[in-house]
Amino acid sequence: MNRMLTAAQEFKPADYKSSVKPVWCPGCGDHAVLVSFQRALAELKLPPEEVAVISGIGCSSRIPAYTNCYGFHGVHGRSLALATGLKVARPDLTVIVASGDGDGFSIGGNHFLHACRRNIDLTYIVMDNRIYGMTKGQPSPTTEPDWDTVIAPGGTGVSAFNPLVIALVSGANFIGRGFSGDVAGCTRLIVEAVRTPGFSFVQLLSPCVTFRPDQQKEWKKTVHPAGVPETDDPGRAARRLMTDDGLNLGILYRGKRAPCQPRPSTDFAPTCLESEFAA
């Protein structure tokens, strides 16, 4: 709205912080994601009131209230739809969507496909801990097939979902993966995702200390930066995403698709249509 006037303004990460205390467990990866988020917005120099953070339901979806941006904490699985309506109606806003692996890939899976396909200028951050934390430890679409839980003793036997591949083949214009333990890396990913026009998908591995207590330590040991530079070739990206170990961090694909932004052609008063009905 008044970006022209405020473009030169400097912001600190604290400018994006609200006074609400997170409900997350101590040590939860989402705390670090929140820090990365605030740093990224400061680096992007976006006035907080021109950013909307949209989410669904789950631990990660609590994030809007912890920011000093406009926020919408909606129903389970529908954050991308809320965000799409908002961005189409208000292209002037920066719209960032926060979700988790259950909210985003299970109940909200269909919207994920279509948001990628539609390629509206949104940034979609999924905090992936491979578990349902808020309902206390059920398997999500990214949970390993042999992960033992009360609801699925011995594991689900169902292979894990690869959201990055799905994003690529569905048309997302930016795909990246980060690890919450690497705040600088996450910050950079968010900055680049917001800067890249179109639909940007960022998977942030964000450990659940309560229901997957070894995750933090294990990921810290095993994540590694992508060995090769980012690509704009979807074929190359597909091979890389299909064959990587799921722990490869960085910008893994940045395409050149023009974003979709439906716009009115004219702004006449609706009474201009009345003649259509003249009998």
Place this chain on the structure above:
Amino acid sequence: MQEPDSSSVSIVIAGSGGAGVMTAGQILLEAATSRGFYGLMTRSTGPQIRGGEAAAMIRLSPRPVQCPGDRFDILLALDFENVQRFAAELPLDANSLLIVDPAAGDLPPFLKDSGAPVVYLPMAKLAKTVPGGRMSMIALGALARIIGLPESAIVEAVAASIGRKRPDAIASTEKAVLLGAANAPEAEAAKVALATTVPMERWSITGNEATGYGALIGGVKFVGGYPITPATEILEWMAQALPRCGGVLVQAEDELSSINMAIGASFGGTPSLTATAGPGLSLMIESLGLAVASETPVVVVDVMRSGPSTGIATKSEQSDLNIAVYGLHGDAPHVVTAPLSVSDCFFTAQWSVHLAESLQTPVIMLSDQSLGQARVVIDKPQETSFPAKRLTVEVPPTAYERYALTESGVSPMAIPGLSGGQYTADGLTHSPRGTPSSQAHDHIRQMDKRQRKLTSFDFGARWAEIDGEGELAVITWGSSSEPLREAAAAARAQGIRVRLIAMRLVAPPQPKLLAMALKGVRRVVVIEQSHSGQFWRYLRAHYDLPADVVPIARPGPLPIRPAEALDYIQKGARA
């Protein structure tokens, strides 16, 4: 049953798909309109996607009519393909006239049983004698001659629909129309009394178009939608119209998405709408609760069809009242409206946007197939002014509270972009600031506040249309109102004093207003098009009715016709 209205002529054109039934019906309506008539056209089709049997049902009258008549004066069959399937929808009797092609074969049983005289018109044969001639145009020429409408009216209407660029097509059509007229069988049939003047400023509009246009006038600038019969035409019309008027429509991947897109856009300050039918409304219900809790205005138009489940997608019923009123989990005050006629879709849509925006809550507008897909020729509706008017924050106070506990319950809303107005809209129970809370006091105060928005609001005189006097009252709602309006007029002509109360505002209930409207009434007849008496049970739950109540609930898909409605009134009038 008696015929309450003899001043109209009802004609049905039936035939198989591709025969041009719908086009012929549309042209007949346009031709009659150009000569000063008012009218209504409804359509019925078989379940096939393309082709299959079709019937265009037209009622013409020198004064506005907005519901089907009691019977058909004329049936014109281009062929008999599956026409028997329309038997229940096409009341014919010994005073009707059947115009059929001798090549069409034996009369289907229901036509034989009607006792109506048959006249023959070799439409297929005649059409072959005109290069590019079509059966349906032969039929229209003959129909015009029989009902007393000048053939020139048909020719002009066809020319207008073909367009100037195809003069050869116009010429062959004109030949076919004139040939049909010249060969029109001699027959006694209802004639249209020619209008002496052509009224000024009339509209030809469908209920779905009227809904779209009303919403636009009301201020809607964003629509998220997913195709569904019989609501799709609202979306298609708005997809064309919105971008010219500063708005956009997005086709969503499903109804879960379309309602959330509308809520998201509205959160951004843009009056928003989605349109659907029962199955889609079922999917939207959870998110409607979100709109209630987050106090985000949104309008959902449900063009009702026969349910449950897929039901009969192409036919009408007033059976989504329960889900619209009671479907939401938790205590979720919201508004339910219903247009009272095809033309009233224009007003009610506009009013629904106004209510949603004023009250910062969802409004479900219950239109139905019989309104949405019917075309009427009406006088141009009077200008009404119910613009979208949302209470917003201009200059936020230092500790801005999005859900402040105000006297009216409506709290000023900050629109994203406004510095100092930042808040998180939430489906979680929250404090006035919007912060999630599981405290009893926040839960109760916010519920009180949301309820207060509806109880303290003055819905004005538009909550119902009330007319007539007497100790007998008929209470109805939505699309059942129009046949009852005709029936009440007929009843009064017979000396029956009856008061008609047609409710446009279904929820929240207005017990004080109804009590006033029922003053002096001893008996109430409640009429609706549902199987289980959803409206009657709703009235019983919320209103003080006289002890003597006669509930009449009958399901779709057949329309309530004026004669049937009159029968209910007459029975109600008997002691």
